[in-house]
Amino acid sequence: MKKNDEQLKTQARNMMSNAQGHLFEELIKTGCVIYSSQERAEINKVPEPFRVTKKLANGQFTGRFTAAAQPDFSGTLKGGTAIHFEAKYTNTDQIKRSVLTDEQMESLEHHRKLGAVTGVCVGIKDNFYFIPWNIWRDMKAIYGRQYLKTEDIEQYRVKFNGAVMFLDYVSERMDGHGQ
Template identity: 50%
Template sequence: MNLQKNRSQISRVNNAQSQIFENQIIMACMGYINEKRAYIEKTPEPFRVISKNHTTGVFTGRFIKYKNAQPDFKGTIFGGSAICFEAKQTMKDKIKISVLTDYQEEALELHYQLGAVTGICINLNNDFYFVPYSLWRLCKEQWDRQYFTKDDLKEYKVRFNGAVNFLDFVNGNKVEFMKEFVKG
């Protein structure tokens, strides 16, 4: 019973951290809209209605873990480029490439092949990165392993000011001007 409570508590903490991270990305999206630099929206989570009260309009529902969940964010960058990316986080010292579902990976690959800006926005133990999907997809070949460390990703570290500014790298580069984010 105690183990079950511990797992439940860990799950609640992880969910809360994920929500904070996504909100920090959404804050950056709002800033990019104000700058007229990009319009990017969060993809709604799969949700199932359990019951409805037709008189009051109140319903009970739950989020569902869905194997075909789409990447977390999609939109357009100034100039007309599409952007599609997934947000992942871990409090560990490395992030496994297996955190993407097969469907998310397939969706990112299709967007990449069609010329969209594609990536994975990562919170890696409270440091933030926007990793090109073109690099992510080559991890096994390039490093002969199934994960990335902070050292591997240092050139993709993004600015953080309460918002995860995923289009702006700490080295001064901007996503929309970097060739590795689109198939070329």
């Protein structure tokens, strides 16, 4: 019985984390809509590469992922610069570098080398950050560890007005999304 209780707790935690991750992405998508209406950027959520393998009753189906995922969000900033970024949320006090897969990191690095603005949009509890890819990539060298705490990344905190405004840092000392 005890093992079953632990499994239920783990399942509940996983469901809550999944729901929070989806809410975080919706808050970013709202920011995308605002930036589009301001003609500052056109950025969209990239759909997961997925194929339906079997249709079931009541509109349900089974399926599988067909390729390594691309960055969560992709688009163009006013002036023509591409932007690609991942979105990661945690309810803990820190975010681990390992939340990105090797494929996601390779993709962000590739886009960076081509001149795109790249980064990781992070939600840590009630605060939101846009961490430039080179900072995320090199966090071990910069911070001496493979995770970030909120005090490490305060300079990358972005505005929140009911939407995650990932192009707008709270601190004006940052000059755009320098790479």
